[in-house]
Amino acid sequence: MRMVDSEGEGPPPHYELKQNYLVNDSDKQFNILFINDGFNAHIMYISEVEALTGFRYCNICHKQTFRIGDINLQQSMRNHMKKCQKNVGKIVKKVILEKFAKPFVPHILSNMTYKYLLANNFTHLFKPTRYYITYDIETLEKKVNEKFGDSSQVTATLIPYAIESTVKLACGIHSFYYDIRTEDFLDKWLEQVFEETKQVKKDNKYIDETITQYYEVLVIGFNSAKIDASILFKNLKSKD
Structure with missing residues (x-):
C-alpha cells in the first residue's frame, strides 16, 4: 500500500510518495491519496499513480521512481530493474573503495613540510612556527547615513587612526x-611589515635546505575584527 501526500499551494498540485507498506506479504498495490489542509483530512483511492505524480515506479521494488518526461526513461528503468532483480527487490547500498587506500589525515597532507619529514622518517626534526607578526588597528566611527536603493542604508563607516x-x-x-x-601611515606600516617578514622567514627556515618548506609568514590580527582588517585591503596596491 502506498500513501501519497499532497504538497504546495496553488496549481498545479504536487504529490510525493510518503509511505510504502507491505500488507500481509502481498505484492498487490493499493494506492491512496492523503490530503490535509491543517483542519480537514481526506483519504482517496488512486487508480493511476503515474498520471497523478508524473513518475513511473519500478515493478519489482515499487520504490525507485523515474520521471515520465525523462528522455532516458526506458534506459534508466532497464538498468535499475536488472540490479533490482539480482537483489530481489531490495535496495542495496555499496561503498566503492579506491584501489589504493588514502588515509584522511589533513594535518599531514596539508603541511608539505611535515609530509616530507614523515615520508623520510625525519619527524623528529619537525618544529612549529615560532616567529610571527601581530598587529592591532584602532578605528573611529564616522556617521554618514547614506542610502543605497530603497532598502539599504549605511549609517557609519570606520576610519583608522592608529596601528601597532x-x-x-x-x-x-x-x-x-x-x-x-x-x-x-597605513602604507608606511605595510612597507615595514613586508620588510620585517624577510627576517621572520629566515628565522622560521630549517637549516637543512633539502627539506620542503613553507615560506608563509603569519601576520595575526590581535583584538581586530574582520571589518577592521578589511580596511587594510585597499592599501595592498603596491607593486613591491
Missing part, C-alpha cells in the same frame, strides 16, 4: 607604531 605591530624574531621581540600624524 609586534614582531617576534629569534633575536628578540620589538614593536613599531604608526598613526594619523604620519602621512599615509
